[in-house]
Amino acid sequence: MRHARRRVVRRVTRLAAVGGLLLGGGMVAQAAMASETPAAPATTFSAAGTAGDKGAALAAKLGTARSAGNWVDAEGRPVVAVTDERAAAEVRHAGAQAKVVGHSMNELKSATGALRSAPRVTGTAWAVDYRTNRIVVSGDRTVSSGDWTRMTQVASRIGNFVTMQRTEGRFTTRLNGAQPILSTGGRCSAGFNVTDGQREFILTAGHCGPTGSIWFADGQGTRQLGATVNSSFPGGDFSLVQYDTGKAGEGADVVAVGGGKGVRITGAADAAVGQRVFRSGSTSGLRDGQVTALNATVNYPEGTVTGLIQTNVCAEPGDSGGPMFSEGIALGITSGGNGDCTTGGTTFFQPVTKALAALNVRLITATPSPGAAQSAAPTPATEAGQSGMTPSAAQPGFSAPVTGVEGETLLARLTDPRNVGPGLLVIAGSVIALIATRYIRAEQDRKAYQRYYSATWG
Numbered sequence: 001m002r003h004a005r006r007r008v009v010r011r012v013t014r015l016a017a018v019g020g021l022l023l024g025g026g027m028v029a030q031a032a033m034a035s036e037t038p039a040a041p042a043t044t045f046s047a048a049g050t051a052g053d054k055g056a057a058l059a060a061k062l063g064t065a066r067s068a069g070n071w072v073d074a075e076g077r078p079v080v081a082v083t084d085e086r087a088a089a090e091v092r093h094a095g096a097q098a099k100v101v102g103h104s105m106n107e108l109k110s111a112t113g114a115l116r117s118a119p120r121v122t123g124t125a126w127a128v129d130y131r132t133n134r135i136v137v138s139g140d141r142t143v144s145s146g147d148w149t150r151m152t153q154v155a156s157r158i159g160n161f162v163t164m165q166r167t168e169g170r171f172t173t174r175l176n177g178a179q180p181i182l183s184t185g186g187r188c189s190a191g192f193n194v195t196d197g198q199r200e201f202i203l204t205a206g207h208c209g210p211t212g213s214i215w216f217a218d219g220q221g222t223r224q225l226g227a228t229v230n231s232s233f234p235g236g237d238f239s240l241v242q243y244d245t246g247k248a249g250e251g252a253d254v255v256a257v258g259g260g261k262g263v264r265i266t267g268a269a270d271a272a273v274g275q276r277v278f279r280s281g282s283t284s285g286l287r288d289g290q291v292t293a294l295n296a297t298v299n300y301p302e303g304t305v306t307g308l309i310q311t312n313v314c315a316e317p318g319d320s321g322g323p324m325f326s327e328g329i330a331l332g333i334t335s336g337g338n339g340d341c342t343t344g345g346t347t348f349f350q351p352v353t354k355a356l357a358a359l360n361v362r363l364i365t366a367t368p369s370p371g372a373a374q375s376a377a378p379t380p381a382t383e384a385g386q387s388g389m390t391p392s393a394a395q396p397g398f399s400a401p402v403t404g405v406e407g408e409t410l411l412a413r414l415t416d417p418r419n420v421g422p423g424l425l426v427i428a429g430s431v432i433a434l435i436a437t438r439y440i441r442a443e444q445d446r447k448a449y450q451r452y453y454s455a456t457w458g
Contacts, residue, residue, distance in 0.1 A: 051072045051076055051077060051078040051272065052070070052071075052072050052078065052270070052271070052272020052273075052274075052275060053269075053272075054078045054094075054095075054096060055070030055071065055072070055078035055079060055080050055096060055272065056070055056270070056272070058070065058078070058080050058090075058091055058094055058096055059080050059081075059105075062080070062082065062087050062090065062091075064104060064105035064106045064109070065083070065104050065105075065106050066082060066083050066084065066087045066104065067080060067081060067082055067083070067087065067104070067105055068081035068082070068083065068101050068103060068104050068105045068107075068108060068130065068133055069081050069105060069108075069128065069130030069273070069294075070130065070272070070273070071130050071131055071272060071273035071274040072272050072273065072274035072275055073097065073274060074274075077096070077097055078096040078097065079096065079097045079098070079099055079131075080096055080097070080098055080099070081098075081099050081100075081101045081130055081131075081133060082098050082099070082100055082101070083100070083101065083102075083103075083104045084100065085100065088100055101133035102133060102161070103133050103159075103161050107159075107161075108128050108133075108135060111135050111158045111159065111161070111162055112126065112128065112135060112295070112297065114154065114157075114158050115135070115137065115154065115155075115158070115162075115297070116297065116304075116306075118150075118151070118154045119150070120299055120304060121139075121143060121147045121150075121151055121299060122142065122143075122299050122300070122301050123139060123140040123141075123142040123143040123170060123171055123299065123301075124137065124138065124139050124140075124143060124151060124171075124299045125137075125138045125171055125296060125297060125298040125299065125346075125348075126138065126296070126297050127292075127293035127294070127295065127296035127297070127308075127310045128293060128294070128295060129292070129293055130273050130293070130294075131273065131274075133161060134161050134162070134163050135158075135161060135162045135163070136163050136165060136293075137151060137155055137162060137163065137164050137165070138165050138166070138167045138171075138346075139151065139164070139165075139166055139167065140166075140167055140168075140169060140170045140171050140338055141166075141168065141169065141170060142170055148164075148166075151164065152164050167338055167346070168338065168339060168343070168345070169338035169339045169340075169343075169345060170338055171298055171299070171300060171336060171337065171338050172300065172301065172317075172336055172337075172338070173205070173207040173237075173300055173302065173320055173335065173336040180217075180282035180318065181202070181204070181208075181215045181216070181217065181225060181241070181321075182215065182216050182217075182218070183208075183209050183213045183214055183215050183216065186208070187282070187318045188204055188205060188208035188209075188282075188318070188320045188321040188322075189204070189280075189281045189282045189283075189318065189319055189320060189321045189322035189323075189334065190202045190204060190241075190321065190322070191203045191204045191205070191255075191321050191322060191323045191333045191334075192255065192265060192323055192330050192333075192352065192363055192364075193248040193252040193253070193363070193364040194240070194356065194359075194361040194362060194363055194364060195361060195362060195364050196360065196361045196362075199242060199243075199246050200242075200243055200246065200247050200248040200252065200364065201226075201229070201240040201241055201242050201243065201248075201361065202215075202225075202226065202240070202241040202243070202248075203238065203239075203240060203333065203352070203355060203356075203359075203361070204238070204239055204241060204320075204321030204333060205233070205237050205238065205239065205320045205321035205333055205334060205335055205350065206231045206232045206233030206236060206237045206238050206239040206350075207233045207234075207237055207300075207302060207320065207335070207336075208228075208239060208320055208321050209228050209231070209239070210228065210231050210233075211228050211229060211230060211231045211239075212227065212228060213227065213228040213231075213241075214226075214227050215227065215228070215241050224244055225241070225243065225244065226241045226242050226243045226244050227241065227242060227244075228240065228241050228242075229241070229242045230359055232355075232358065233302070233303065233305070234300070234302060234303025234304050234305050235303070235304075235305065235306070236305065236306075236307070236350060236354070236355070236358065237305045237308070237333070237335040237336075237350040238333055238350050238354075238355035238358070238359070240359055240361065248364060252364045253265050253266075253363075253364050253365050253366045255280060255323045255325065256280060257278070257280050257285075257286040258280070258285045258286050263278075263280075263325060263328055264328055264366045265323075265325065265328055265329075265330050265363060265364075265365050265366065266328045266329065266365050266366050267328075267329050267330070267363065267365055268329065268330040268331070268352045268353055268356060268363050269329050269330075269331065269353065270331075270351060270353055271291045271294065271309045271324075271326075271331045271332060271349075271351065272291060273291050273292065273293060273294060274290065274291060275290065275291045275326060276288065276289070276290055276326065277289060277290065277291055277311060277313065277324055277325070277326045277331060277332075278313075278324065278325055278326065279311075279313045279315065279319070279322060279323070279324045279334060279347070279349075280322050280323055281315060281316070281318065281319025281320075281322035281334060282318050282319065282322065283315075283316045283317060283318035283319050284314065284315060284316045284319055284340075284341045287313050287314050287315070287341060288313060289311050289312040289313030289314070289347075290311060290312055290313075291309060291310070291311050292310050292311055292312055292346075293309075293310040294309060294310070295307055295308075296308040296309070296310040296348055298335070298336060298348050300336060305335060305336075305348075305350075307350075307351065307354060308335055308348040308349060308350060308351070309324070309331070309332050309348065309349040309350075309351055310346060310347075310348055311324075311346070311347050311348075311349065312344070312345075312346060312347075313347050314339060314340060314341040314344055314345050314347065315334055315336075315337055315340075315341070315345070315347040316340050316341055319334050320334050320335070320336070321333055321334055322334045324349045328366075330352045330363055331349070331351070331352055332349030332350055332351055332352055333349060333350040333352060333355065334347065334349055335347075335348045335349055335350050336348055
């Protein structure tokens, strides 16, 4: 029995040593490869934004009768939907990709106008899918079969490029961003810090509270933060919360992303279909996804909001008003959607540029430039893979600068590509373990030989 246990121990030790050799070799190999200049990713956030600007400019040049939207493909290249081959040739000559489609932007706008003119049905939403040249009408679980039938009849009269689809959950505002702000109406998230040149404000969602709402930085209502001085909802979904002190304070150009980290905001821009984006909120933390449509309309229970950015980023109650951004560029403010961050869903955002223009304010940025809609080149401020971080407890309007990675696992540390030294140590330890098990086995065999033959000596 004792011999069997020894054999098991030896085998386990040898297997562990072999595993250590493989791990150490991988660490050293990774470190060697990391010393070379890494290849750039196929699509960076800033590249997507630049491609989107180029595509939008080409579509505007062609006009709404010859184009039907633009987007960024998986490789970060601008694509423009056009209605004829001549327009396609112009787009290709300008260095972008062209896709010939059957319906112009004029037809798509006319179709959405017809949907808006129909009797309002709470729980429905629609947006133009530029990539498929269709209008997608969605209905949540609260829409009755009778209302859905009537909406389907409206869509049929418009044309077969209007598609109907049922969706899970309910389309609701996400009241209850990146930092929590609270009032008698519920909990929201702070979006971006903005200024009119004299006073400073939080830009957040309009449905969070009407003008006059008082906001606090704590649940006990002891730390008053400010009051809503301007609000738009429904129609749009944005508002200004003026700081009681008149100033946002240090770190006003940073939005929190959780774990004591933040992203420095350097400007504002319009989102592009296909662009990868991040959203931060006080309920579900930092999440990422892709812009799927623009100029979306949502019929919330409280009213209809138009001109929204549609994404597949998840959000939950309390995330309302939180910031959406891409590589330091402000893009949107969380409005509402369906689903959650367990099952996924659709989330809509108020475009930042429209809110800034309507309110006559500008972002407080790391590199301020005049004008409401800044388009400064984005500056990387945090790692790309940030999904699911929890929000930090920093005061609204403030955020810690980017710091080191927290919560790193032992495996992540061991496989860090910079760990040449630890890799060699792991290899050395594994070799020693193998030699030791071999020596122990040899010594045990020698002693067993001695015991067996000693009985016949002398």
